[in-house]
Amino acid sequence: MIRTTLGAVAMAAVTTQIALAQEPVTIEFAYPYASSFDVTFDAIVPKFKEQYPNIEVKFRSAYEQYEDGTNTILRESISGNLPDVTMQGLNRQQILVEKGIARSLTPFINKEANFETDGYHAAMLKLSTFDGEVYGLPFAVSLPVGYYNMDALAQAGVTETPKTWDEMIGVCKKLIASGSNNPVYWNWAITGNWFLQSLMWTQGKPTVENDRLTLDSPEALIALKTIKSIVDGCEMKNLTPDQAVASFSAGDLPMFFSSTSSVGRVERAKSDFNFSTAAFPGLVGTPKGLPAGGNAAMLTSTSEDPEVLAAAWTWLTFITSGEGAAEVAKTTGYMPPNQAANDIILADFYGQNPNKRTAVDQLPLLSDWQAYPGANGLAITQVIYDSLEMIATGEADDMEELQEEMVEQVNDLLPAN
The missing domain is CATH 3.40.190.10 (Periplasmic binding protein-like II)
Incomplete structure (x- = not known):
């Protein structure tokens, strides 16, 4: 630049x-x-x-x-x-x-x-x-990062922040066993489908290739299944992003995955606990990219x-x-x-x-935070948002079926050429 x-x-x-x-x-x-x-x-x-x-x-x-x-x-x-x-x-x-x-x-x-x-x-x-x-x-x-209440993790017997989403779900189970009724919020609702693109780039896969969306790809299905596993495995409540920041700052939410943009806000508002950020987890290790x-x-x-x-x-x-x-x-x-x-x-x-x-x-x-092609880019964002919300609320169980429905709706909004 x-x-x-x-x-x-x-x-x-x-x-x-x-x-x-x-x-x-x-x-x-x-x-x-x-x-x-x-x-x-x-x-x-x-x-x-x-x-x-x-x-x-x-x-x-x-x-x-x-x-x-x-x-x-x-x-x-x-x-x-x-x-x-x-x-x-x-x-x-x-x-x-x-x-x-x-x-x-x-x-x-x-x-x-x-x-x-x-x-x-x-x-x-x-x-x-x-x-x-x-x-x-x-x-x-x-860039996306993990926010951790290290005191809550220590009370649950966790000494290291998770490096993968499977490890994070394991931490959730320990937190639940130690009394947490909402161990994590994964910010699916963040602007521009940013977290879905994060899971795509984690696999090295762009969400847009040659002016077409790659939501019908195996990587997109893995992304949807990963979100589903987080929601189910962590018994995640469907908070708004602002509610999640407030809950984490109050010491009620042990883990929070979102943009690094909220660090200053949390530091100014947090209650008396040991707060730490850590790198965004990957699927099998360090992500290949992040938007x-x-x-x-x-x-x-x-x-x-x-x-x-x-x-x-x-x-x-x-x-x-x-x-x-x-x-x-x-x-x-x-x-x-x-x-x-x-x-x-x-x-x-x-x-x-x-x-x-x-x-x-x-x-x-x-990596690129990708825009969706054509005049209907904002409408495509909303379609993907609605699909992710169905996972977060438990309305969608079959990720293959959800993927097919999402792809069909998005394709109707893409430019003909």
């Missing part, structure tokens, strides 16, 4: 335009997951205002999650009410590019003398680049005012650059995809915060 180091980037042309403005320039900005990112922007805004006092950033109501963010932008594009900068899930950028809503960042990048093209992970570059043009700068990157979660900042301004566009670009690059990106790691559990943030500003941070380092150690596994 594109890397910029805060303080090293000159931004001469951009800052000159803003400095010449007689009045403050106001831009509008929208982002998802207030529970995760409110504290991040509370830390970023004062630093931004100190450097750019003539730019006013007006925050819109936060998107509930990534699907809501994309649907909101699609509606606002019709009503002519787009924000200047929006944060979108990494797997939701393509539709905004195809519909001409997102503006290419390449013309802005080409005007900056100190931008480099080697600072972001290759998966980030691929997910935000379309037809050779950059449309998004990654803001926060996540890159998170979001990117995109320029969706409809303004042609050079001062507004310069201000929007300044905000966009600030929040994704060194010091701005470092606040992501400090306040959440996301990883900043900016190399300056990771190598310079956060040089000592991860050594002092091992629970946030777990995802960083898994970076070699980083």
Whole structure:
């Protein structure tokens, strides 16, 4: 992707335009997951205002999650009410590019003398680049991890975190025997079918190949059967993700598998127990890959005012650059995809915060969080979500039958060609 180091980037042309403005320039900005990112922007805004006092950033109501963010932008594009900068899930950028809503960042990048093209992970570059043009700068990157109440595990006679899902189910049985009535929550409901894609990438299998979904593959059936074994073997209750975070933080849920993004939230809210994160289990060992979660900042301004566009670009690059990106790691559990943030500003941070380092150690596994092809990508997401919910609620018992039904519904939504 594109890397910029805060303080090293000159931004001469951009800052000159803003400095010449007689009045403050106001831009509008929208982002998802207030529970995760409110504290991040509370830390970023004062630093931004100190450097750019003539730019006013007006925050819109936060998107509930990534699907809501994309649907909101699609509606606002019709009503002519787009924000200047929006944060979108990494797997939701393509539709905004195809519909001409997102503006290419390449013309802005080409005007900056100190931008480099080697600072972001290759998966980030691929997910935000379309037809050779950059449309998004990654803001926060996540990977799935395990959250553990080590005191509860020790009470059940467990001394090591599980490395495979079979081992995890064995830990569940020990927790149940020691009195737990809900030993684990496996976050099947997380945005974008991310956990299903995690089980696919664990096997080295992408969920989308050649613009077709691979849900009819043996790997997809293994993924469905694995989810079923977790739900049944652990007697898993069907919580919402927010309920799971709250229950884990309260000490009532011994194990929780979700995005690393919630680490900061848990650390701020948890009761008095020994909390540890550990690598995401595999089927027979270390996963072959894991999908890159998170979001990117995109320029969706409809303004042609050079001062507004310069201000929007300044905000966009600030929040994704060194010091701005470092606040992501400090306040959440996301990883900043900016190399300056990771190598310079956060040089000592991860050594002092091992629970946030777990995802960083898994970076070699980083793979695409795949978008579903065609105009019905959000509808396909919902079909898969509904199928996974049937497993979580116990409505579906036969995974071969569920797979067939899911494939049939998804195929009806795919582009004909």
